[in-house]
Amino acid sequence: MFRRLPEATGAPIPFTFDGREMVGRRGDTVAAALLAAGISVCRTMAVSGAPRGPYCMMGVCFDCLVTIDGAANRQGCLVLLVEGMRIKTQAGAPQAQAEEGAT
């Protein structure tokens, strides 16, 4: 659905999405890298389960939610892609989990 501009440069940054190896570019946000890699669905809604993908790309719509390196519900459009990131589909609502020894 999306193509990179021909003048886009930036060093390649490898990452995984749901275990699949992918490559983005330096300067990409997580959401931009996913869209450029042809991924248009990155989460399912917490209430209806409907599929969603990045939309506003500016932190407002929350449709770009993904799990990044184990942290759930991160807004992909606000997080810069880093080499080796393990990104996963955000499936519905995550569990609230206590920090070690907090209770």
Add this chain to the structure above:
Amino acid sequence: MSDVRLETDIAVIGGGLVGAAIAYGLAREGRAVRVLDEGDVALRASRANFALVWVQSKGLGMPEYAAWTRASAAAWPALAAALREDTGIDVGLSQPGGFTLALSEAEMQRRMEMTRLLHNQPDMVKYDYEILDHAQTSKRLPAIGRDVVGSIYCPLDGHVNSLRLFRCLHQAIKRYGVGYHPNCAVETITPIAQGFALEGSFGELRAGKLVLAAGLDNARLAPMVDLEAPVVPSKGQIIVTEKVAPFLTYPMHTLRQTDEGGVMIGDSQEDHGFDTAVTTAVISVMAQRAVRMFPLLAKLNVVRTWSALRVMSPDGFPIYAQSRIHPGAFLATCHSGVTLAANHALTLAPAIARGGLPRGTSSFTSERFHVPTLA
């Protein structure tokens, strides 16, 4: 000034939770009703509240209020069922009982003393509650933190999805043919031979009867029909987290998980006039207390904070009144419009349709603010 002239059996001023619930009840009685409401700039507690249907702790100083509140909580399932039948919308009513958690011995003592005073009042309505220590509380609420000293549990408490309730009431009144007129702020009310003339930039509306349900603006409007509503704003702030899988079945007094998964935290009550700013000092105290109650909240993202104005009478209790000098002019205002929605729709509105106030509500008139102090 009148460019439009409308007529109706009953006019309701204000389309918030109170006005919409009363209009719904009147329409179900077969009355022709019109609701005049302000626009999107309006101060609307109804769009910003915490959504509790709450009984425990209500009515210290006025046992009639405890009884009225308890009756509304008991009538809530009937309201939810009627709304579902009329609109197909499920307002998410859940009444599993609710907890007030205490974070220190002093707080626990204070709450126990309040509860004791409340239930020892003469004529106090009888209902169950339990005082629980940390271990007993954690049996029912396994996620509590070690700072929770104890709690008060009342099986009558519950909550709804408040935004859905608001939308649902508006959809229901529309179905019954109630005329809803947004952007029609009422500026003046004039008693006339056959009722009342309401005027504003929209023109004029003549109504046989009138219900003032304009929230904070009741203070200005009430004297026009010889009623009195000395209500003032009381700010409340709310935090909402991202949606997470259900972990809290019970609502707390200051914390609850909504039917859609978000956690709402709301703890504050301030009196700062008509200011609706969200302030970090208050919000951070609320967040800290919430995390001490449920440590697993610490890792959740906050997605929104907001503040809104409660409609507060001098003693905190509702005001329901009919004008003695201009019969047919009614006033309804309260600071727990969610909890009391069932009574407003199913008890208050039918009484107003018949021309009076329901039994057991005589203590709620504004005359109570004029009891002469004994020398």
